[in-house]
Amino acid sequence: MSELDMLVVNGLDVSDLTEEYIQFHNIGGVDVWHKSMGGLRSFADVHNFVDKHPDKITVVRNVREMYQAKEQGRLGLLLGWQTANPISTGRGGDNDWWGEPIKTNLRGYYELGLRIVGIAYQIANIFGGGAIDGHMGLSRAGKALVEEVHKLGMILDVGGHTGDQTSFDAIRMSAGLPVICSHGGARALADSPRNLSDEMIMAIANTGGVVGIPAINDFLVRGKEMAHMSETPWGTVDNFVKHVEHMKGLVGVDHIGLGPDFTWNMSGMRDRAIFGPETMDELPRRFVKGFENISELPNVVTTLQEREWSDQDIQKFMGGNWLRVYEQVWGS
Numbered sequence: 001m002s003e004l005d006m007l008v009v010n011g012l013d014v015s016d017l018t019e020e021y022i023q024f025h026n027i028g029g030v031d032v033w034h035k036s037m038g039g040l041r042s043f044a045d046v047h048n049f050v051d052k053h054p055d056k057i058t059v060v061r062n063v064r065e066m067y068q069a070k071e072q073g074r075l076g077l078l079l080g081w082q083t084a085n086p087i088s089t090g091r092g093g094d095n096d097w098w099g100e101p102i103k104t105n106l107r108g109y110y111e112l113g114l115r116i117v118g119i120a121y122q123i124a125n126i127f128g129g130g131a132i133d134g135h136m137g138l139s140r141a142g143k144a145l146v147e148e149v150h151k152l153g154m155i156l157d158v159g160g161h162t163g164d165q166t167s168f169d170a171i172r173m174s175a176g177l178p179v180i181c182s183h184g185g186a187r188a189l190a191d192s193p194r195n196l197s198d199e200m201i202m203a204i205a206n207t208g209g210v211v212g213i214p215a216i217n218d219f220l221v222r223g224k225e226m227a228h229m230s231e232t233p234w235g236t237v238d239n240f241v242k243h244v245e246h247m248k249g250l251v252g253v254d255h256i257g258l259g260p261d262f263t264w265n266m267s268g269m270r271d272r273a274i275f276g277p278e279t280m281d282e283l284p285r286r287f288v289k290g291f292e293n294i295s296e297l298p299n300v301v302t303t304l305q306e307r308e309w310s311d312q313d314i315q316k317f318m319g320g321n322w323l324r325v326y327e328q329v330w331g332s
Contacts, residue, residue: 007031007066007321008292010210011257012080012182013036014262021294022056024264025075028297032066032319033078034116034182039086043112046079046328059113062330063323080116080182081109082161084145088126097126097141102148110152115330117149119158119166128166131193138169146173151313155329159204159211160184161195171203174302178325183259185219186246194219198250205251208328210321212259213243217286237290237303244317245307253313257321258300264293 008029014036015021025033030218037043050057060076069076087095087105098101106117119142120130127145129136143233149156156174158167159181173177173258181204187195196204196211214220220243221235247256263285286292290299304314 001092006315007070007319008297009258009322010034010246010247011210011215011259011322012036012082013260013262013294014082015293016076017046017057018265019053019056021055021264022075023251024293024295027295030075030294032060032322033294034078034080034084034322036082037079037114039250043079043109043114046077046243047112050077053060058269061113061115062332063327065332066323066326069170073258075124078115079113080155080157081114082118082120082182082210082299083121083125084117084119084127085121087126087145088141097144102144104145104148106145106148107152115152116150116155116157116180116327118169118182119145119162119225120160124163128169129163131161131163134164134193136163137165138173142166142170143173146170150174150177151291153330155180155325157182159200160194163193164197164200167200168203171207174207174312178210178328179204180209181211181259182214183214185214186243189243189246190218190220190222192219192222199256201247201250205255206268208255208325210255210257210325211247212257215240215249215260215262215287215291217288220288232286234286235288237288237299240288240300241307244304253316254321256317258318260287260291260294262287 009032010030012034050059057075058069060069060078063117066076071272089095119127121133122130124133124136126128127142128138156170156179158170158179161182181196185195187197201211217235218232220239222232244256
């Protein structure tokens with residue numbers, strides 16, 4: 001496989017879009033950045049930034065455009081939502097999920113480049129339950145959302161911030177299509193509702209999907225047994241790789257990828273209020289030593305090599321698996 005054939009994919013990262021952070025991706029050897037988005041203003045901001053820096057970055061909508069960006073020496077920017085809240089307005093608004101037929105702005109966001117859609121972020125919304133509402137299932141509006149996501153040829157992002165029952169319901173509705181979790185650790189290693197149970201990991205893998213592993217210290221190190229501790233022990237790249245290898249042993253190397261969820265240069269994080277102490281104790285958010293931003297990705301590669309991973313398996317984890325799912329859903 002040539003260097004051009006190999007794409008490295010940052011499977012989820014909410015960091016500020018700046019020239020410096022583009023350079024961080026270049027240092028880390030990354031070709032595609034899946035960036036978490038918000039409402040319409042965030043899309044305008046991204047497209048305005050790209051227009052000002054056309055030699056450095058471009059929005060990509062399919063795998064072919066990802067390869068083109070690499071050929072041109074530009075970072076490919078893939079746009080996704082961690083939650084469908086931007087289209088959650090109720091009856092009579094721009095998005096009416098109870099009408100016949102439904103009304104939704106999702107197609108408009110698709111045309112702006114949105115390709116990945118999560119359901120809920122930590123707490124319940126009109127579509128279903130968040131991570132701390134794991135018992136809640138997919139609502140009527142949520143079922144319509146899942147159908148619309150698949151109809152438009154977008155990728156559904158479950159688990160992690162979306163609650164367990166809602167995620168399982170969405171997976172059952174996605175027969176024949178791969179479903180992902182863009183960023184979630186192994187609950188077996190760090191018992192948090194924000195992480196994925198082995199059952200959830202296997203359910204995603206059974207769709208042909210991929211789980212992205214985050215680098216957030218709390219999600220890799222902190223479990224319920226640490227509830228009495230005032231500070232989470234600061235982990236390292238080894239803690240990150242432990243989660244990677246747990247999932248690899250559970251479902252195989254074809255169903256894992258990078259999902260670091262970095263928040264570089266972001267301020268005013270409100271996660272403690274939303275996440276609750278049961279899922280996050282540290283603010284500001286910390287990442288494991290040695291993998292604290294995307295420029296340090298080579299440290300992960302070195303650790304995998306030290307653990308005698310084959311080059312082929314490393315390539316799958318670093319981007320090949322994400323590309324397989326992207327191509328299956330979007331085509332080439």
